[in-house]
Amino acid sequence: MFQEFDDTIGVWTALARALLPAGLVTELRQRPATDPVRLLVVPGEHLAYLPWAPLLLDDSGEADLLLHKAVIHVVPSLNLLHPATNAAPGGQILAYADAWAQEMVQRGGAFATPWRHLRESLPLIVVGSREEFERYLSDPRVNGIYLAAHGDGTGLAQSINFSQGGKLSAASALRFRWPRSLVFASCFVAKVEHQAGHEPLGLAIACMLGGCRSVIGGLVEVERQATGEITTDVTIAVAAGADPPTALRDAQRAYLDREGALMTNEWGGLVCISTEWRSA
Numbered sequence: 001m002f003q004e005f006d007d008t009i010g011v012w013t014a015l016a017r018a019l020l021p022a023g024l025v026t027e028l029r030q031r032p033a034t035d036p037v038r039l040l041v042v043p044g045e046h047l048a049y050l051p052w053a054p055l056l057l058d059d060s061g062e063a064d065l066l067l068h069k070a071v072i073h074v075v076p077s078l079n080l081l082h083p084a085t086n087a088a089p090g091g092q093i094l095a096y097a098d099a100w101a102q103e104m105v106q107r108g109g110a111f112a113t114p115w116r117h118l119r120e121s122l123p124l125i126v127v128g129s130r131e132e133f134e135r136y137l138s139d140p141r142v143n144g145i146y147l148a149a150h151g152d153g154t155g156l157a158q159s160i161n162f163s164q165g166g167k168l169s170a171a172s173a174l175r176f177r178w179p180r181s182l183v184f185a186s187c188f189v190a191k192v193e194h195q196a197g198h199e200p201l202g203l204a205i206a207c208m209l210g211g212c213r214s215v216i217g218g219l220v221e222v223e224r225q226a227t228g229e230i231t232t233d234v235t236i237a238v239a240a241g242a243d244p245p246t247a248l249r250d251a252q253r254a255y256l257d258r259e260g261a262l263m264t265n266e267w268g269g270l271v272c273i274s275t276e277w278r279s280a
Contacts, residue, residue: 091143130165
C-alpha cells in the first residue's frame with residue numbers, strides 16, 4: 001500500500017474490481033472530475049481499514065482514481081447518519097501541533113509553510129499541552145479543531161499523543177464536548193474498529209458521541225509534510241462552511257495537481273467520517 005503509485009496500479013485496480021459493483025464502475029468512469037458522484041461508504045470489519053480514494057477504476061493511470069470521480073463519505077453505521085445541515089462559518093479553531101511539528105516550524109522546515117498558512121488564514125486558539133487543549137474544548141468560541149500529532153491504537157485505546165500531557169484516548173474523549181468538525185494531521189485516528197455484531201469503536205466515534213459531526217484524519221500511516229498541507233487546506237475550507245468530504249477531495253486533488261504522481265500515503269491515506277449526508 002505504501003509503494004510508489006506507479007508500482008501499485010495493479011493492486012488498486014484489483015481492489016476496485018473486487019469491491020465496487022461493475023455498474024457503478026462503468027458510471028464512475030463516464031463521470032468528469034467536475035461532476036463527481038457522492039459515494040457513501042459503510043465499511044465493515046477489515047474494509048474499515050481501507051482508504052478508498054486511491055482505488056483505480058482502470059489500469060490506465062491516475063486519471064481513473066476514485067478520488068477524481070467521487071466525493072467519498074465514510075460512515076461506520078447507517079444508524080449514525082442524518083441529513084446534513086449548513087454549517088455556520090465563523091468561530092475559532094482550537095489548534096495543537098506536537099513537538100516535532102513545532103521544531104519544524106522553528107527551523108523553517110517541512111511543516112512551517114502549512115502551519116503559517118493556517119495561522120494567517122484563520123482565528124486560532126493555539127495550545128501547547130493536553131491539559132490546555134482539554135480546557136478549551138468547552139469554550140463556546142471553538143467551532144473546529146486542527147491537531148497535528150501522532151495517533152495510534154484501536155478501539156477505546158485509540159489515542160492522539162500530546163508532547164506535553166501524554167495520550168488522549170478514545171475512552172477519555174467520551175468525557176468531553178467536541179465541536180462540529182475535527183481535522184487531524186495524524187496517522188490512524190480515523191481507523192474505526194468495527195467487528196461484526198459489535199458497535200464501532202474508536203476516537204472518531206467517541207468525538208461524535210460528544211457532538212462532533214465530521215472527522216478527517218489518517219486511516220493508515222501518512223506522510224507528515226503532505227498531510228500537513230492537505231489538512232491545512234481542508235481546515236480553512238471547512239471553517240468557511242464547506243462540506244467536509246468535498247473539502248477533503250478538493251485538497252487531495254489540488255495536492256496531486258501540484259506534486260504529480262506520488263506515494264499513496266502522501267495523499268491517499270486521509271478519509272472523512274461524517275454523520276451528515278448531503279445528497280447533492
